[in-house]
Amino acid sequence: MQVSRDLQQELVLLRASFEQPAMQFPEIWLRDNCQCPKCYMQQTRSRLPHGWNYLNTAVQVQQLSWCVAQQALHIEWNDGHQSSYTYSWLKERDFSPANRARYLRDFYRPEPRHWSGKQFALIQREFQYQELLSSDEVLLEWLHHLAVYGVALIKQAPLEADVLRKLCNRVGFMRRTTYGDEWSVRAQPGASNYAYLAAPLPLHTDMPYFEYKPGVTLLHTLEQSDSPGGWNLLSDAFHVADLLRQRHPRAFQVLCETPVDWADIGNDKELSFHNIWREPVINLDANGQYKRINHSIPQRDSHFSVAAGQVRPWYEAMALFIQLANAEACTFKTTPGDVLTFDNLRMVHGRTGYDDTDRNVRHIVGAFVDWDIAFSRWRVLRHAQGYCK
Ligand code: OGA
Ligand code: ZN
Ligand code: ZN
DSSP states (O other): OEEEEETTTTEEEEESSTTSOOEEEEHHHHHHTOOSTTTEETTTTEEOGGGGGGOOTTOOEEEEEEETTTTEEEEEETTSOEEEEEHHHHHHHOOSHHHHHHHIIIIIOOOOOOOOGGGHHHHOOEEEHHHHHHOHHHHHHHHHHHHHHSEEEEEOOOSSTTHHHHHHHHHSOOOOBTTBSSEEEOOOTTOSSGGGSSSOEEEEOSOTTOTTOOSEEEEEEEEOOSSSOOOEEEEEHHHHHHHHHHHOHHHHHHHHHOOEEEEEEEEETTEEEEEEEEEOSEEEOTTSOEEEEOOOSTTBOSOOOSOGGGHHHHHHHHHHHHHHHHHTOEEEOOOTTOEEEEETTTEEEEEOOOOOBTTBOOEEEEEEEOHHHHHHHHHHHHHHTTSOO
């Protein structure tokens, strides 16, 4: 192993041979991540904080060496501290662009693949309920598919009350909201929520009025309407945003920048609530990647706390977004025993209207799991199944 320094960029470079690109490590990062017992606590797998009370950002490498026997890099710092780092530890953390991309893909989150309504048949996958409960391999496949494509259908679940609880417990735990742990969607007289009517439910995300919007929605079909209605609608809103960005860039920008007041006022069982979250329809992260979509016509407040001049452009942009979302939607009708699962930060979903009579009822039970919990399980399973260290 050859070790060297790039003095100008304050990097330590490591390479097995001259033909290979060097691994890169900023010197100040190496100091911060010293693995000695004064700097790092093995038992908690975390950095010890006291070095930061008198952090010397000017600290420099005094001497570098490679120990063949230990396969480790040794550094003597100009403040007298000594550090060593094993080859395998360094390799995982190499700052070269290829390694950072690998880390993000393998450890952070898999890359989402956006799809059009026509591609639904190609990306759609079914999982068997019992296999999800009994096999960690199948559990990982489901979570992976959900992360990449945003939707997966679970088949053959019993028509029992504990199905969603069991699925959520396989992932981690259920996400409770103002509508309880689980909620029943069926036509009810005096319904407290627009979804609890037999009317068509246009494309929406669930609960945009929460800062911590539930990440994954699970819908268990217990009874399905025999009437021609009650079909599911689903559209990949990341794909819809891609189309908007290409075809109507100004409208895209308006939907990324105009905050909207999402709200839900009412009560469910004993709880009275008044939720508001103010955020644009399309939320981007620092790299311009989609983070979250917010949309629900009944749950958009009549308060719209933007300057009056921003209002018309927003309506015009939103009209385009909804036209595209409807044009890109796929439809299917679940049957009893199906559990439809989808990414609620990404998909917009809805249903067609149905006739509800005494002999023709429809009953769906819903629940949520958060992405933090789902991705954590995904990583633990991938580690256990040898996909990554
Ligand atoms: C909901 C919902 C879907 C359905 O209640 O938010 O999306 O099929 N229901 O009734
Ligand atoms: Zn140390
Ligand atoms: Zn919904």
